[in-house]
Amino acid sequence: MKRLSVLLFLLISSAALAQQNAETNRWSATEANAWYAKEPFLVGANYAPANAINELEMFQADSFDPKTIDKELSMAESIGMNTMRVFLHDLLWQDPAGFTKRLDQFLSICAKHKIRPMLVLFDSCWDPFPKLGKQHEPTPGIHNSGWVQSPGADALTDVSQYPRLEAYVKGVVGAFKNDQRILAWDLWNEPDNTNDNNYGQNYLKTELPKDRKVAIITSLLPMVFQWTRTAGATQPLTSGVWIYRTPDDWQNSAKWTPMEKVQLENSDIITFHQYSNPEALEKVIPALQTFGRPVICTEYMARGVNSKFQTHLPIAKKAKVGMINWGFVAGKTQTFLPWDSWQKPYVNGREPAVWFHEVFKQDGTPVDPAEVAAIKQSTGK
Template sequence: MKNRINFSFRIAFVVILAALSPSIRAQQWTAKQANEWYAKQPWLVGSNYMPSNAINQLEMWQAESFDPKTIDKELGYAEDLGMNTMRVFLHDMVWRQDAEGFKKRIDQFLALCAKHKIRPMLVLFDSCWDPLPKLGKQHEPVLGRHNSGWVQGPGAVILGDKTKWESLRSYVKDVVGSFRTDERVLAWDIVNEPDNDNANSYGRNGTIKTELPTKQQLGVELVKAGFGWAREAKPTQPITAAPWNGDWSSLEKMNDMNRFLFQNSDIITFHNYAPPAEFEKRIRDLKQFGRPLICTEYMARPAQSTFAGCLPSAKTEKVGMINWGFVSGKSNTIYPWDSWQKTYTAEPPVWFHDIFRENGEPYLPAETAFIKKMTGK
């Protein structure tokens, strides 16, 4: 009788575990799992990618402006440099407009990436730049202004109304769930810079001032929710989101968001636009977590964040490197961040971001030669 009771108890316990599986099984990878995954990867080098003829995520992904021919050509430039990854931004509004069409275009993009031996990291949400995105034809770039048309996702209308967040959960679960075992996807980046307040563009010091006053806190809440939604989809790829400021020397010195990111990301990603010494300090700080490291934003030449300054130490430490900007185009990211305060009417003497001109000509041939040397291309 006792054995039968114990057996029944075990069966009931298993049933309870199965019912709770989203919250029990779908946890952060262990450091061992993360490092085993990373050991199978090459040294990851790539760029944050937006086609030169797209001003933002909407123009990249909407059916009427999605341009596989340009994407194919520009990913060829990346392959020629020896790049093997790209960080690419999706958008919830495009999914909401036509979920099946959007996923078909993602599949088409992944096929083009695979053709060029590139496995992208896909970004689900972004807290930077214009908080009022609109579907349809996008406006033309503002002359000389860095990221004059880049948009947030979700926009302020949804971010500021939590009764609308269920649609964001559906978006994450559908997109991640549809590609959860797809080996062409390197990783999922949940939210880009969740607590960025856009102070100098659309925020308190900006020229447009359309940012939500509670934006930073809402961004923190979104990234926490987003991790949970992504885990519900049970991806076989790692999930992450990158801190971009603050003290990372210990958990005790971190703010709430950074602490959450380090304690929940499967692999650690981070942003750093500082000179080499500060970049190397960030790497030392992050080694305490014993997880793979990928810098998903760097390279701002006037800020002394350069390929020559960062790639050698990163390669030594096997830190993945994804710079901002690839082909100069509608994003206007050859211009600096301060172009929101200053007027630039001609190409700056030193490009801020980007590697190639629209015709595929390198901005600095010596620089592309250096990248090839580092990648072994």
């Protein structure tokens, strides 16, 4: 308990200065809107190749697969997608030269297919104990059974590892700070997600205690914004809000959590997640646009909760809100299975009547041709 108190004290003290510095160097709304005015209607997916169970397997030397990535991004280009949201990992920076080379190769494949990705530096979702090396095979019947957090619980709770995290952020951002192949940097995916129903309090209980994890990251995130800006990123920075709130809540800062305050007050562009019906999307977009900055939805499309291409893309296009759905080609992440597959695994060949995520099956055929038609219509393809 004493060690935790010291850790939090050090974090809070550092974060206060980092918050001040990060806000000082934040893009103005005018700069952000000028950048966005040059962008097309952004449509894409959260992307990992079908043969990668997580972000480590996607980018490690032994499993990096440019051929599969090229094939799949060709499919994305064919339906008019022009962006992808792609997760990196701090452990990959243990091989800075190799990782930089592979990321550069990935960006070249993206550019070949007219796709500019948003790169995610950190992620609070799923397994809190990532390890380099060969990743385990998918657990049958379970959604995202092998995705890993970055940084993991060990690094989050060990302040001596923070220089390593800083070196990763400054290293990877610094290497690509002027690279126009990159759309934006998403600094931390769902930073206050405590994974209650999988690794957290309601299931495996291997996750850090909720309050402890959220307190640490609330103090660490301003530092990550500062590191990224110090590295000289010329692309916009963001960290997306994801917990459901009413439109009135977003317009009342007194109702924001401390984490949401950090995210919204440091982001150059506003990003959010929306796994809900079209009526909710129509209400939240104007609320988020009151911040006077570009707005992009970086996760949506879960058929089981009525979040769909056909309904959501026309709403977003009218408002020029970029849309990045979860999942592209079904594969080792198994995110065509619903979230509650952790409690009710789809075993013995059983599949959900309606696939949860993904645009294409692993054989390259659409999950639903009508969805691909809707994507093509929205992108003008």
